[in-house]
Amino acid sequence: MNEVRFMVNGQPVEVTVSARLSLADLLRDRLGLTGTHLGCEHGVCGACSVLVDGRSVRACLMLAVQAEGxxxxxxxxxxxxxxxxxxxxxxxxxxxxxxxxxxxGFLVCAAELLGQPGPLDETGVREALSGNVCRCTGYASIVQAVLDTARGRSSTPP
Structure with missing residues (x-):
């Protein structure tokens, strides 16, 4: 068993975990953060994406012990x-x-993308979100929503 200390959504967490526990399972089962969805559990679908130090990561592929600090x-x-x-x-x-x-997963990955400097275009948004799988939409509306958000932010004075 391993003692792990880290921050989740701005709150300090200190837990004891087995070396093989995934971050996704820790978040969902032990911390009650069920918004982190488990789909494929192979890092392909993107439903389990979380930000780790501001970068999107597949929580099903990351071990909980890797969250230290x-x-x-x-x-x-x-x-x-x-x-x-x-x-x-x-x-x-x-x-x-x-x-x-x-x-x-889409919201987390889009948040990372929107947090980066510089303008966004459709090709860049499609590339950034390409690791997320949606079986219901054709992706066009998701891409447009991210672009709408970027445009709205660029037209808002600081």
């Missing part, structure tokens, strides 16, 4: 301060996500 943000943490409400609103307005299973 890290800052983890789950989909629940994205709306904690209201910062990502515009992205969520754009997704709703574009009817970008239907069944909702892939939603957390």
């Amino acid at each position: 890290r800052m983890i943000t789950t989909v629940e943490g994205l709306h904690r301060d209201g910062r990502w409400r515009d992205l969520q609103q754009a997704m709703a307005e574009r009817h970008a996500l239907q069944c909702g299973f892939c939603t957390p």
Whole structure:
């Protein structure tokens, strides 16, 4: 067993875990953060994506012990301060996500993308989100929602 200390959504966490426990299982089963969805459990679908120190990571592929000293943000943490409400609103307005299973992974990956400097274009958004699988939509509305959010942010004075 291993003692692990890290931050999740701005809150300190200290837990004892087995060396083989995945970060996704820790978040869902032990910490109750069920927004981190488990789909393929092979890192292919993107439903389990979380931010680790600001970068998107497949939580099903990361061991919980690897979180030591890290800052983890789950989909629940994205709306904690209201910062990502515009992205969520754009997704709703574009009817970008239907069944909702892939939603957390798309939101987390889009949040990482929108947090990077520089303008976004459709090709860049498609490439950044290409690791997420959605079986309900044709992706066009998801891409447009991210672009809408980026445009809305660039037209808002600092």
